[in-house]
């Protein structure tokens with residue numbers, strides 16, 4: 001299927017994290033198209049207190065990739081054997097997910113384009129909902145990229161070096177990067193439907209705990 005032929009439903013059901021990315025460049029007009037779709041996403045009061053920093057500079061990537069790998073190692077890498085040998089129903093990152101994430105940790109700097117969605121006034125925000133004003137748009141970025149055959153994953157493992165990152169990207173003092181999205185044409189893997197707990201199990205009607213069987217469309 002040509003990517004242009006995707007319906008919204010098809011895109012919604014076939015946008016997993018793509019972590020094996022080829023270094024081939026993404027044409028700039030395609031990137032603009034994707035970013036223009038992202039910024040159609042919602043923000044509180046339509047204030048759009050955001051900026052989208054596109055990074056192609058290898059030196060910036062190499063520096064951030066060091067932090068990413070250190071955090072990866074501390075959070076997941078050191079549990080490699082446990083995760084790879086976990087029973088299939090253990091939950092969390094599957095062995096396959098682990099290997100993909102490990103690959104990304106080792107190669108993240110090779111993704112041709114990185115996008116940092118940046119939110120103003122988020123650096124010292126105390127509302128736990130501050131991200132609500134950008135993550136909808138971030139998902140639009142991922143979906144628009146998918147329609148153009150470009151893989152993405154939402155990552156946060158680069159975190160913990162906020163002042164240096166702010167300086168590296170020239171961000172305003174009050175701004176915070178809300179994620180790092182490495183983008184590129186997939187080198188392996190598939191546009192498979194993301195595996196999730198069944199919808200009937202996670203949907204609650206009126207009150208938490210009140211679940212019901214799914215009614216199929218007639």
Ligand SMILES: Cc1cc2nc3c(=O)[nH]c(=O)nc-3n(C[C@H](O)[C@H](O)[C@H](O)COP(=O)(O)O)c2cc1C
Nearest residue numbers: 015016017097101104153154155156157158194195
């Ligand atoms: C808040 C958040 C942080 C994440 N951070 C990372 C990350 O640092 N590295 C990574 O490879 N994936 C990261 N992910 C991606 C998740 O691992 C991924 O969404 C999940 O495993 C489901 O993957 P799937 O959509 O391919 O099924 C993050 C996702 C979210 C929502």
